[in-house]
Amino acid sequence: xxxxxxxxxxxxxxxxxxxxxxxxxxxxxxxxxxxxxxxxxxxxxxxxxxxxxxxxxxxxxxxxxxxxxxxxxxxxxxxxxxxxxxxxxxxxxxxxxxxxxxxxxxxxxxxxxxxxxxxxxxxxxxxxxxxxxxxxxxxxx
Amino acid sequence: xxxxxxxxxxxxxxxxxxxxxxxxxxxxxxxxxxxxxxxxxxxxxxxxxxxxxxxxxxxxxxxxxxxxxxxxxxxxxxxxxxxxxxxxxxxxxxxxxxxxxxxxxxxxxxxxxxxxxxxxxxxxxxxxxxxxxxxxxxxxxxxxxxxxxxxxxxxxxxxxxxxxxxxxxxxxxxxxxxxxxxxxxxxxxxxxxxxxxxxxxxxxxxxxxxxxxxxxxxxxxxxxxxxxxxxxxxxxxxxxxxxxxxxxxxxxxxxxxxxxxxxxxxxxxxxxxxxxxxxxxxxxxxxxxxxxxxxxxxxxxxxxxxxxxxxxxxxxxxxxxxxxxxxxxxxxxxxxxxxxxxxxxxxxxxxxxxxxxxxxxxxxxxxxxxxxxxxxxxxxxxxxxxxxxxxxxxxxxxxxxxxxxxxxxxxxxxxxxxxxxxxxxxxxxxxxxxxxxxxxxxxxxxxxxxxxxxxxxxxxxxxxxxxxxxxxxxxxxxxxxxxxxxxxxxxxxxxxxxxxxxx
Ligand SMILES: Cc1cc2nc3c(=O)[nH]c(=O)nc-3n(C[C@H](O)[C@H](O)[C@H](O)COP(=O)(O)O)c2cc1C
Ligand code: SF4
Ligand code: FES
Numbered sequence: 001x002x003x004x005x006x007x008x009x010x011x012x013x014x015x016x017x018x019x020x021x022x023x024x025x026x027x028x029x030x031x032x033x034x035x036x037x038x039x040x041x042x043x044x045x046x047x048x049x050x051x052x053x054x055x056x057x058x059x060x061x062x063x064x065x066x067x068x069x070x071x072x073x074x075x076x077x078x079x080x081x082x083x084x085x086x087x088x089x090x091x092x093x094x095x096x097x098x099x100x101x102x103x104x105x106x107x108x109x110x111x112x113x114x115x116x117x118x119x120x121x122x123x124x125x126x127x128x129x130x131x132x133x134x135x136x137x138x139x140x141x
Numbered sequence: 142x143x144x145x146x147x148x149x150x151x152x153x154x155x156x157x158x159x160x161x162x163x164x165x166x167x168x169x170x171x172x173x174x175x176x177x178x179x180x181x182x183x184x185x186x187x188x189x190x191x192x193x194x195x196x197x198x199x200x201x202x203x204x205x206x207x208x209x210x211x212x213x214x215x216x217x218x219x220x221x222x223x224x225x226x227x228x229x230x231x232x233x234x235x236x237x238x239x240x241x242x243x244x245x246x247x248x249x250x251x252x253x254x255x256x257x258x259x260x261x262x263x264x265x266x267x268x269x270x271x272x273x274x275x276x277x278x279x280x281x282x283x284x285x286x287x288x289x290x291x292x293x294x295x296x297x298x299x300x301x302x303x304x305x306x307x308x309x310x311x312x313x314x315x316x317x318x319x320x321x322x323x324x325x326x327x328x329x330x331x332x333x334x335x336x337x338x339x340x341x342x343x344x345x346x347x348x349x350x351x352x353x354x355x356x357x358x359x360x361x362x363x364x365x366x367x368x369x370x371x372x373x374x375x376x377x378x379x380x381x382x383x384x385x386x387x388x389x390x391x392x393x394x395x396x397x398x399x400x401x402x403x404x405x406x407x408x409x410x411x412x413x414x415x416x417x418x419x420x421x422x423x424x425x426x427x428x429x430x431x432x433x434x435x436x437x438x439x440x441x442x443x444x445x446x447x448x449x450x451x452x453x454x455x456x457x458x459x460x461x462x463x464x465x466x467x468x469x470x471x472x473x474x475x476x477x478x479x480x481x482x483x484x485x486x487x488x489x490x491x492x493x494x495x496x497x498x499x500x501x502x503x504x505x506x507x508x509x510x511x512x513x514x515x516x517x518x519x520x521x522x523x524x525x526x527x528x529x530x531x532x533x534x535x536x537x538x539x540x541x542x543x544x545x546x547x548x549x550x551x552x553x554x555x556x557x558x559x560x561x562x563x564x565x566x567x568x569x570x571x572x573x574x575x576x577x578x579x580x581x582x583x584x585x586x587x588x589x590x591x592x593x594x595x596x597x598x599x600x601x602x603x604x605x606x607x608x609x610x611x612x613x614x615x616x617x618x619x620x621x622x623x624x625x626x627x628x629x630x631x632x633x634x635x636x637x638x639x640x641x642x643x644x
Contacts, residue, residue, distance in 0.1 A: 017374075018414065021396030026348075026377055047396075060398040062380030063348055079310035080496055080543070081532045084459030085487070108382065108500075108550070109308065110349055111316040112152050113532065114181040114457060114464025123351040125155035 011046045033068030072141040073103040075120040081113035097138040143170045146188040150177035151352040158185035164199035176321025178235030179466035193217040245324045253430030257332045265336040272432040272441040273450030278422030279527045281516045290409040291337040294417035301342040302420040306385035309499025311458040311530030315423035319353040323360035329426035331368040342373040382554040401622045446472030449515045459532035476510040490535040498527025501627035503634035540639035545573040547631040561616045562625025577644040
């Protein structure tokens with residue numbers, strides 16, 4: 001199935017919702033890896049919104065991206081509680097391990113603030129990271 | 142057959158609980174996956190006949206089963222960390238399987254809802270007011286008054302919205318409640334719906350919480366018949382901190398940019414889709430079933446300190462030896478929390494500062510650790526309780542860097558509606574850099590001929606600090622919401638107590 005037919009399906013699946021744009025964008029992002037201009041235009045048309053309105057929403061939220069990034073992604077928490085537990089000291093080694101192959105993405109709190117430093121890969125969470133275990137996590141990603 | 146209990150809370154999973162559970166299954170045991178007791182330094186915590194072992198790894202299984210494990214902590218319920226608490230909202234923590242309706246009913250589940258239905262809406266609201274419950278999301282607004290406003294507001298439809306955006310670093314009680322006791326939240330929302338006449342509820346959960354989202358969705362399906370005709374839908378946030386602000390959250394559910402709305406109108410009058418809406422934090426709503434059970438309101442009101450009634454699930458986080466959730470009546474001091482209960486820093490080094498109330502909360506100096514946990518006492522000390530996160534820093538913390546981080550966080554997360562927050566935060570980062578870097582030369586913009594009022598000579602450090610204080614003043618009084626309005630708290634508290642960290 002081509003992308004635009006799939007998008008029609010996604011829109012139909014959320015037709016019963018009130019205010020369906022965010023759930024739609026999540027699904028589009030998950031399926032296509034991004035919400036690009038083409039998807040924006042199609043969603044705008046389907047929901048009877050202007051393209052600008054949809055773009056305004058897409059660009060507001062950190063979870064939606066305009067272009068797809070095929071690299072594996074490791075989210076590293078760099079919020080205060082993880083800073084207090086030493087995450088900043090791990091960052092240079094993590095960046096070196098990630099290189100250009102892995103996308104190292106900063107996030108602000110995973111809700112595990114008593115056992116940091118913490119990371120997330122997909123829906124999998126990792127706690128009590130030290131340099132060795134974080135580098136290993138990135139290399140395996 | 143031997144039954145062991147291991148949590149399936151996200152934190153336990155992150156610490157390796159699944160591998161430990163699999164090892165027990167491999168050893169022929171039945172493993173019950175329960176909620177977490179909230180003693181995070183011990184996760185994965187294994188419970189066998191009421192006794193605890195942790196933090197466990199798969200290699201510990203044989204020793205735990207034959208009684209020789211060095212990781213034994215004795216009877217879990219008697220552990221000082223648990224025994225010192227007064228658990229009302231977290232009464233089931235560690236004890237029940239989160240998605241087991243029989244476990245829930247056997248521990249008093251739905252009693253509050255059934256009683257609420259029998260006493261009727263006005264009596265529910267009266268008991269809510271009597272309990273003294275104040276919003277647990279940060280602002281501490283009396284829940285009974287909010288519900289009363291929605292109940293008497295005219296509207297075709299009304300909504301119950303649960304704020305589960307929990308964006309503050311150092312907080313995880315909402316997450317633990319949603320994962321560990323989702324029916325209690327659902328029951329609280331159903332009671333609220335009955336009180337104000339709402340037909341539809343939404344739980345807005347941040348996307349960083351996939352496990353909570355899954356548990357809630359499963360629990361809503363299981364409880365659908367019990368709460369009918371009321372229905373609940375989970376909505377997932379999209380990584381914007383400001384969407385925890387209630388009006389921004391409503392815009393987000395409506396599918397708009399998460400921009401903050403000016404008040405009035407209050408959400409209680411014109412909230413979601415323009416209709417009267419109760420919006421409450423997870424812990425506010427989760428406290429409701431207990432309050433609505435027989436005699437619950439009076440009991441709730443009997444706990445607490447001053448005008449801060451009931452219990453508060455405090456979250457001990459950051460550089461602390463015994464981190465986790467500690468539910469206690471208001472009034473406890475930071476000293477007791479950090480040293481007696483938390484065991485000091487995890488690193489073993491001296492405590493330098495504590496941030497209470499998330500990224501917008503003040504950094505508190507050890508001189509003030511006698512401050513009682515109370516909305517008014519904190520407000521009086523230019524600090525805030527917020528969602529009750531306590532983040533401990535040891536003496537390696539660089540308070541100037543943390544002040545800069547606070548401004549940067551505000552700049553990144555600002556919804557952009559007002560200038561002091563949107564622009565001020567960026568200027569704040571630059572100013573702190575300049576103060577810390579010791580370079581006080583006027584910027585390129587300031588040297589332009591059309592900048593008549595800007596200083597042409599380099600500013601002194603004192604002048605830069607004065608400017609930063611001035612900027613904070615402007616943000617504090619000129620911002621529409623607490624993101625811009627409270628960012629000055631961490632910045633100014635760091636500057637005031639640790640000026641040596643600013644270069
Ligand atoms: C920037 C910002 C972020 C907020 N984040 C949250 C949050 O994550 N969770 C929450 O319950 N309240 C949050 N609040 C407070 C809400 O605006 C609101 O006061 C709360 O949801 C009301 O519920 P309560 O009365 O039960 O506390 C935030 C406020 C601001 C200004
Ligand atoms: S203070 Fe900041 S986040 Fe709040 S409304 Fe203004 S711009 Fe938006
Ligand atoms: S601060 Fe890192 S998980 Fe909360």
